[in-house]
Amino acid sequence: MSAVTTGVVPGQSRERGDTRARAGDGEAAPLGPRARLLPALAAVYRAQLSRARIARIPLLFVATFQSVGIMILMRGVVDGGDAARAVVSGSSVLVVAFVALNLLAQYFGQLRAGGGLDHYATLPVPPAAVVLGAAGAYASFTVPGTAVTAVVGSVLFKLPLGHLWVLAAVIPLAGAALSGLGAALGLLAPRQELATLAGQLGMSAALLLGVLPASHMPAPVALARDLLPSTYGVEALARSFDAHPDWLLVAADLGVCAAVGVASLAAATWAFRRAAVR
Amino acid sequence: MRGLVKTYPAARARRGAPGTDAVKASNGIDLDIRRGEIFGLLGPNGAGKTTLVRQLTGLLRPDAGRVELLGHDLVRHPERAARLVGYLGQHSTALDELTVSLAAETTGRLRGLDLRTARAERDAVLEELGLTAIASRPLKKLSGGQRRLACFAAALVGDRPVLILDEPTTGMDPVARRAVWSAVDRRRAERGATVLLVTHNVIEAETVLDRVAVLESGRIIACDTPAGLKQLVGDEVRVDLVWRTEPPLDVPEVAALRDRATAAGRRWSLRLGPAEARAAVAAVTGGPAFAALDDFTLATPSLEDVYLALGGGRTEGLVKG
Known part of the structure; x- marks a missing residue:
């Protein structure tokens, strides 16, 4: 047989392998192109978004109804002020936690258990593209639910709607932090059930520690609240309900989200690589 | 007989939780596959076919030995496998919730194709395999055979000089099977692709394969053309x-x-x-x-008889030298 034809498509970068075959074998075949980070990320993002559209719409309704339901319940207990802000912002960020943390942990757990990671691992794609693409898709999928919850809550508790644009920063940053956490949990959990469990627990923590006003918490619980990345999203959103929000503090809270997001997504990427090649 | 593709002596012990005995899923395997060959790996369940394939695709590191693919050392550079091999695994989990067309397109994009090329290749492959009519349906909603065919389509998008197909025709009807084999043949004839096929469907293997290796308990117990293997049973x-x-x-x-x-x-x-x-x-x-x-x-005698005679059906007590 003659030498293998090149598998390179015109217009793609073409790289020559640097290993030479042993004597008599001819030269090493050219390698196919590598998928670059951004196009691959875009492709994964798009695929995940379409997947989410098909499979996740009912769950998104559940997430939104859950948050709206909590606010309606809390209306009997809380009457305005700081507590009301905590309830509304906690419930809004809860939607992000539900989808980005819980569902993404489940997804990666399931992907890992079902051999689905092989598919990505046998494609020349940077692991970061897969993790970021999936995380981004899940985070964007929380946008409508979070916005609806925040608006309904503000109306319900008569909070000002003027600064809700801050959601445009809260959702992606809290989304990055929580989806990174979700992806890392899903990929690191030794079993699929544990990934699901971790995701559920994370979401419950975000629910309890985010929705309940912080002022009445005992010290260890308050510490746990400080450790949970969603807290900073909740705080940032809560601050924006002030008539004159302290934007510096809002930015600081969002900065924490961003830092946690970077760290957890990096951890998730590492976990992906580890899980894919055993 | 030039153009060595893979040399692979490996001794692999691991798999299985600590505490149980280590299973040597690949136990000193030597295998040369020639360029442009359709090569079959035959063997009963648990013979180590998938383990071998996972080492060839860079998914698993051999404990010892070397894997050379088209002049590239895959033990040292496992990441190169993805740029040489189109792989069809046994699972479709990653693609299940995508539509057939998006699954193929996304896979092409992740093989480094730009959007336009990925779409053009997607359309060509779906047409070739007769999937155009169900292109907009999610894989999950398809029958097992159709889903398998859709995954096969995804494996073909973004040309690769080597195709590794793990039980590609499981659950397919005869029409789909024929589509798979003619697609495989076309890639070999037109582009000189090398194909490694894992199967335990011996009858099917007989008609499409150039050479076959029979694997059992992590060892190659025979390797020859189907006709040559049949001579083993005289x-x-x-x-x-x-x-x-x-x-x-x-x-x-x-x-x-x-x-x-x-x-x-x-x-x-x-x-x-x-x-x-x-x-x-x-x-x-x-x-x-x-x-x-x-x-x-x-x-x-068919390849099935050879398979049984070589001990592929050990439980049946038909073992012969």
Whole structure:
């Protein structure tokens, strides 16, 4: 047989392998192109978004109804002020936690258990593209639910709607932090059930520690609240309900989200690589 | 016979939780596959076929040994496998919730194609495999065979010089199977692609493969062309006898055959030399035994017989040297 034809498509970068075959074998075949980070990320993002559209719409309704339901319940207990802000912002960020943390942990757990990671691992794609693409898709999928919850809550508790644009920063940053956490949990959990469990627990923590006003918490619980990345999203959103929000503090809270997001997504990427090649 | 593709002596011990005995899923395997060849890996469940394939695709690191693919050392550079190999694994989890068309397109994009090329290749492959009509349906909603075909389509988008297909035709109807084999053939004929096929469907393997390696317990127990492998069982002929009810053991000829037959319900399978086979057929079709006979077939050995003779069906007690 003659030498293998090149598998390179015109217009793609073409790289020559640097290993030479042993004597008599001819030269090493050219390698196919590598998928670059951004196009691959875009492709994964798009695929995940379409997947989410098909499979996740009912769950998104559940997430939104859950948050709206909590606010309606809390209306009997809380009457305005700081507590009301905590309830509304906690419930809004809860939607992000539900989808980005819980569902993404489940997804990666399931992907890992079902051999689905092989598919990505046998494609020349940077692991970061897969993790970021999936995380981004899940985070964007929380946008409508979070916005609806925040608006309904503000109306319900008569909070000002003027600064809700801050959601445009809260959702992606809290989304990055929580989806990174979700992806890392899903990929690191030794079993699929544990990934699901971790995701559920994370979401419950975000629910309890985010929705309940912080002022009445005992010290260890308050510490746990400080450790949970969603807290900073909740705080940032809560601050924006002030008539004159302290934007510096809002930015600081969002900065924490961003830092946690970077760290957890990096951890998730590492976990992906580890899980894919055993 | 030039163009060595893979050299692979590996001894692999691991797999299985600590505490249980290590299983050598690949136990010193040496295998050369030539460029442009359709090569089959045959073997029973648990023979180590998938483990071997996972090492060839860079998913698993061998404990020892080397894997060389088209001049690239895959043990040292496992990430290169993805740029040389189009791989169809056994699972479709990653693609299940995508539509057929998006699954193919996304896979092409992740093979480094730009959007336009990925779409063009997607359309060409879906057309080639007759999937255009169901292109907009999610894989999850398809039947097992259609889903498998869609995954196969995804594996083909973004040309690769080597295709590794793990049981590609599982659950497919004959039309889909034919589409798969002609697509594989076309890639070999037009682009010189090398194809490694994992299967335990021996009959199918016989018709498409250039060479076959039979794997058992992590070892290659035979490797040759289908015709060459058949010579291993010599000129033996397979005789299948189906009895109406009980075999007439009172007929001496039938009683004599009994020890050499593998019985499965009312069916006896025998491997006999040509002369013996003639005598046996004469005995059961001529004398009193004929009344008890429902059906009989006489066939030259198939790859299945080879497989059984080599110990592929060890549980059946048909082991022969």
